[in-house]
Amino acid sequence: MKTTGLTLGKFAPLHKGHQYIIETAIRETDHVIVVVYDAPEVTDIPLKVRASWIRSLYPKVEVIEGINGPAVTGDTPEIKKIQEDYISGLLNGRKITHFFSSEFYGDHMSKALGAVNREVDRSRTVVPVSGTLVREDVFLNKNYLSPVVYKDFIINVVFLGAPSTGKTTLARKLAEDYDTVWMPEYGREYWELHQEDRRLSLNQLTEIAEGHLLREDQQLYMANKYLFTDTNAITTYMFSLYYHNEVSGGLNLLAKQAEKRYDLFFLCDTDIPYEDTWDRSGDVQRSEFQIQIMEDLIVRNIPYILLSGSLAERVNKVKKVLKTFQKFPVL
Incomplete structure (x- = not known):
């Protein structure tokens, strides 16, 4: 007989105890069926995001999004x-043979489903963690989270702009101020190693975007x-158009994905002195490329914030935006 396991939870967030x-x-x-409860009273991370963690990590698992699930919890007969009625309604008559949990409700839920009550690490000895503990400080407890989950707690800020518009200096300075890391432009490193006559092929430009990611x-x-x-990949896309007047299918896809990958887009202005290094093509090209980047952002319908002025002025503007920014706005 085919066996079907069920587990459920808010997964706010999904941690290694849940994964176990x-x-x-x-x-x-x-x-295996996993029911993910909507839980606005506990977390502002949308249901679809929490469900996507499980789908990404366990592609063969069936995930059911429990929209408008009961918020009440407790051990009373009424609750x-x-x-039980809510889960029964979601299953719509499907037979569950094993109910998996590490909570008290495993007993009554398995009985209601006519399933084996499979308790897993209820004492939390295998994985000593709880959702409450992780929510208290996600960054301190990151070791209990998969990278797939943890990345959704990070606000990914990208700086775009033509060459010599201060992107690197700004990213490095902000990382220092916020005690975090920054992502250098991989394309520059790749270009210095592989360029021939200051040019890269279409495939090499695709490799830049892949390597950066x-x-x-x-x-x-x-x-x-x-x-x-x-x-990001949109910049590489622009360079491909500039030098080849075309873009590979792979790079085009990565640039499209970049439209939704970042939480904030900042465009660094050309109002700072041009630094004429050997790997750049001149101030005229900087101005032309900047216009092309702005037009591309508009065509892609990507909201961006222009950063002008001194380094201090740019840093202060970014910090002002970050102070009020919410990755997952409360509905």
Whole structure:
């Protein structure tokens, strides 16, 4: 007989204790269903984001988003009945053979479902963590979170602009001020190693965007609340158009994904002196490229904030924006 395991929770956030339960269910049953409760009273992280963590980490698991689920919790007969009826309604008659949990409700929920009550690490000895503990300080307790989860707590700030507009200096300075890490422009490093006659091929430009993304993901897990990123795949896309008048399919896809990847876009202005280094093509090109970047952002419908003035003025403007920014605005 095919076995079906069920577990449920708010997963606010999904931590390694939750993962231990899910992975136990995967090992012990043929099919696993995870119900993710909507929980606005506990977290401002949207239901879809929390469900996406499980879908990303466990592609074969069936995830059900529990919209408008009961917010009441407790051990009274009335509350138990509310919870049991809600889960029964979501399942719509589907047979559950094993109910997995590490909470008191495992007993009554498994009985209501006619399923085996499979308690997993209820004493929290295998994974000594709870959602409450993690919520108290996500960054201190990051070791209990998958990088897939942790990155959604980081505000990823990207700085765009033509060459010599102060992106690197600004990203480095803000990382220092906020005691976090920053993501250097991978394209410059790659260009210095691989350029021939100051040019790169279409495939090489795609490799830049891919390499930048890999390093950026690593930096996201190292970050403390903020990651300050120097350029992204959209910049590489613009360089490809400039030098080749075309873009590879892979780079075009990465640039499209970049439209939604970052929480804040800042465009660094050209009102600072041009630094004429050997790897740059001149102040005229800087002005032209800046206009093209601005137009591309508008076409992509990406809201951006222009940063002008001295380094101190730019830093202060970014800090003012960050002070009021909410990654997941309360609905």
